[in-house]
Amino acid sequence: MKTISVIVPCYNEEESINLYYDAMTKVKNDTTKFKFEYWFIDDGSSDHTYTVLKDLQALHSDEVHYISFSRNFGKEAALYAGLNEVKGDYTAVMDVDLQDPPEMLLEMFDDLESGEYDCVGTARMDRDGENSIISFFSNGFYGVINKMSQTKIIPGARDYRLMTRQMVNAILSMTEYNRFSKGIFSWVGFRTKYLPYKNRERVAGKTSWNFWKLLKYAITGIIDFSERPLMFATWMGIFFSGVSVLAIIAIIIRKLVFPLSSVTGWASMVSIILLIGGIQLLSIGILGEYIGKIFLEVKKRPIYIIREKK
Numbered sequence: 001m002k003t004i005s006v007i008v009p010c011y012n013e014e015e016s017i018n019l020y021y022d023a024m025t026k027v028k029n030d031t032t033k034f035k036f037e038y039w040f041i042d043d044g045s046s047d048h049t050y051t052v053l054k055d056l057q058a059l060h061s062d063e064v065h066y067i068s069f070s071r072n073f074g075k076e077a078a079l080y081a082g083l084n085e086v087k088g089d090y091t092a093v094m095d096v097d098l099q100d101p102p103e104m105l106l107e108m109f110d111d112l113e114s115g116e117y118d119c120v121g122t123a124r125m126d127r128d129g130e131n132s133i134i135s136f137f138s139n140g141f142y143g144v145i146n147k148m149s150q151t152k153i154i155p156g157a158r159d160y161r162l163m164t165r166q167m168v169n170a171i172l173s174m175t176e177y178n179r180f181s182k183g184i185f186s187w188v189g190f191r192t193k194y195l196p197y198k199n200r201e202r203v204a205g206k207t208s209w210n211f212w213k214l215l216k217y218a219i220t221g222i223i224d225f226s227e228r229p230l231m232f233a234t235w236m237g238i239f240f241s242g243v244s245v246l247a248i249i250a251i252i253i254r255k256l257v258f259p260l261s262s263v264t265g266w267a268s269m270v271s272i273i274l275l276i277g278g279i280q281l282l283s284i285g286i287l288g289e290y291i292g293k294i295f296l297e298v299k300k301r302p303i304y305i306i307r308e309k310k
């Protein structure tokens with residue numbers, strides 16, 4: 001019998017954890033092909049997540065492990081912590097809120113066993129039940145990142161996936177501080193299949209995402225996996241240098257043809273100064289985003305800090 005290691009990041013999920021465990025146990029009881037090794041990560045929760053995990057571990061110490069962080073480090077850090085611990089033949093990454101259907105693991109497992117794939121991921125076919133503004137920007141994000149980056153991300157792709165030990169090792173070899181898992185999963189390559197499924201609502205609790213967090217996450221994704229935005233200043237510089245050469249020629253010709261023309265164009269001058277100023281600030285801002293990431297990388301701070309592990 002093979003072992004699937006399941007990494008489950010939990011941030012303020014006291015209500016979901018036991019529901020999740022029960023749903024997973026049902027899947028396990030339906031098959032003789034695999035058993036589970038759980039790695040729950042308490043990502044510095046401020047509710048009773050830690051106690052719930054501790055109790056669950058005490059009851060099922062043969063299969064349940066947990067790591068409790070010293071504070072909230074974010075889901076990406078939690079995933080990395082889990083990947084560092086797993087021992088199973090295959091590794092799954094799952095949310096605890098049951099938005100990632102556990103029964104899909106059976107099909108994912110068979111696909112890996114067939115030897116045809118190294119990873120089976122999941123992608124939502126729809127975004128039912130999601131805020132429509134967020135859906136609009138999410139769809140836009142996939143368009144932008146796939147245009148800008150060599151690393152392609154399937155629209156609607158979730159982190160929920162099952163992968164081989166080889167792929168886990170490849171991900172662990174990426175020790176970057178700024179972790180954007182959707183990009184990392186794609187960057188390491190390997191033969192990946194995506195299973196489509198219908199979006200599900202959370203069983204309990206509420207999502208930790210809001211519009212601004214998602215926007216920041218999207219910008220992180222683009223900056224981590226594309227150098228294209230750095231070209232913005234170059235292209236704008238070339239364009240406006242060209243325009244200014246034409247403008248200078250036009251002004252000289254006008255002076256020669258109408259030597260006595262009076263001074264006009266104050267409004268257009270101000271608009272041009274504002275435009276160029278805006279573009280310069282935007283360019284500096286883009287540079288700043290990259291420098292900020294470099295700053296975080298060179299400090300080599302740990303990606304997470306463990307308070308307790310069992």
Ligand code: UDP
Nearest residue numbers: 009010011043074075078095096207208209
């Ligand atoms: N999560 C985490 N740390 C955080 C935020 C979220 O470990 O700082 C976990 C959360 O408990 C859940 C998963 O990441 O298991 C996905 O979070 P959520 O359901 O809020 O995201 P969504 O499904 O809405 O994308």
Ligand code: MG
Nearest residue numbers: 095097099202
């Ligand atoms: Mg969720």
